[in-house]
Amino acid sequence: MRFRPWHLAWLLMLVATGVVGGVYLWRVRSASEVARLAARLPRGEFTVAHIDLRALRAAGLLRVLARPDGEQEAEYLDFVRETGFDYARDLDTVVAAFGGEETFALLVGRFDWRRLIAFVNGRGGDCYNGFCRVPSGKPNRWFSFFAVTPSIMGLAVSRDSWAASALLDEQASAPLGLPPPQPLWVTFSGATLRRASWLPAGTRAFVTPIAAAERVTVALGASGSAYEAVLEVQCRTAEEASRIARQLTEVTEALNRMIRLENKEPNPRDLSGVLTAGVFTSRETRVEGRWPVPAEFLQALAEGSE
Numbered sequence: 001m002r003f004r005p006w007h008l009a010w011l012l013m014l015v016a017t018g019v020v021g022g023v024y025l026w027r028v029r030s031a032s033e034v035a036r037l038a039a040r041l042p043r044g045e046f047t048v049a050h051i052d053l054r055a056l057r058a059a060g061l062l063r064v065l066a067r068p069d070g071e072q073e074a075e076y077l078d079f080v081r082e083t084g085f086d087y088a089r090d091l092d093t094v095v096a097a098f099g100g101e102e103t104f105a106l107l108v109g110r111f112d113w114r115r116l117i118a119f120v121n122g123r124g125g126d127c128y129n130g131f132c133r134v135p136s137g138k139p140n141r142w143f144s145f146f147a148v149t150p151s152i153m154g155l156a157v158s159r160d161s162w163a164a165s166a167l168l169d170e171q172a173s174a175p176l177g178l179p180p181p182q183p184l185w186v187t188f189s190g191a192t193l194r195r196a197s198w199l200p201a202g203t204r205a206f207v208t209p210i211a212a213a214e215r216v217t218v219a220l221g222a223s224g225s226a227y228e229a230v231l232e233v234q235c236r237t238a239e240e241a242s243r244i245a246r247q248l249t250e251v252t253e254a255l256n257r258m259i260r261l262e263n264k265e266p267n268p269r270d271l272s273g274v275l276t277a278g279v280f281t282s283r284e285t286r287v288e289g290r291w292p293v294p295a296e297f298l299q300a301l302a303e304g305s306e
Contacts, residue, residue, distance in 0.1 A: 034179045037095040037106040040154065040167045046097035046104075047192050052183035054092045082122070083115045101141075102160075104167060107153040116145075133161045182230070185219035205255070206275070209247035210287075213240070220293075229274070231289035238284050245282035248289060252278045268294035 034050055041048065080086045093108035117127045125134025125143075133144040136157065144164035145155040156163035179185070194211040210216050215234040220227075235241040256276050259266060266276040273294050280289045 046099040049186040182219040182221040187217040227293040233287035241282040248280040268296040269300040
């Protein structure tokens with residue numbers, strides 16, 4: 001399958017760094033609907049995320065991920081041919097939890113379950129009473145899935161071939177409370193963020209002040225007719241929140257000074273045009289940050305994508 005955890009993780013990296021903030025203009029998902037999906041996710045030290053692929057398609061941004069058919073790997077093209085499912089066309093919503101070597105996800109879309117079961121049986125997997133499992137391309141790793149409803153799949157990638165069973169029951173509440181209302185968001189614990197070695201170099205100075213926080217959420221949306229990335233940091237005390245807001249402001253000011261010393265201006269087509277415009281405030285135990293995301297940045301990303 002081309003739709004694998006590392007593809008989703010790559011999109012989440014873009015989400016976390018403000019790349020695709022503009023899609024909020026196109027669609028706002030119901031927070032209560034997302035909360036019902038998230039309530040099935042397992043508890044623990046997971047990074048939790050939500051992606052509205054309908055919004056990406058409507059905004060013309062899904063091409064940032066998708067490649068022309070000629071450039072897609074043969075395994076994925078075989079999967080599309082045998083099952084009729086193509087995430088770029090048929091997947092609408094993902095609510096996922098990542099932790100360690102496990103991924104759990106609720107996928108909303110259009111599924112031909114008969115063809116999916118036939119695909120599993122033809123690839124050395126098996127299905128029992130609608131619960132399917134099939135070996136992945138990696139040793140001792142399994143895909144397992146089942147139909148929550150005809151249009152919702154519960155999916156897990158794990159060493160445990162029955163891992164998707166953790167998604168069978170909806171719990172009393174979402175693992176993180178009421179999810180953000182934006183169509184794209186990702187939320188980390190501070191400890192998880194400290195281990196996020198994949199973050200682009202330009203963002204790491206902003207990670208240090210918030211890495212000790214309780215939880216960090218980045219959501220992508222819009223402000224009026226402009227695009228923006230919104231940061232929310234949940235702290236333990238009001239003093240910690242005030243300190244973090246001040247440190248983030250200082251990092252932003254230092255970045256602006258460095259650019260001026262080089263006799264340059266922030267470039268709206270790269271991260272400097274985003275990160276130098278951040279504004280941060282604290283209120284009680286929360287820190288809020290906002291970065292305008294220039295349309296030129298999104299255009300540069302689309303033009304440079306492979």
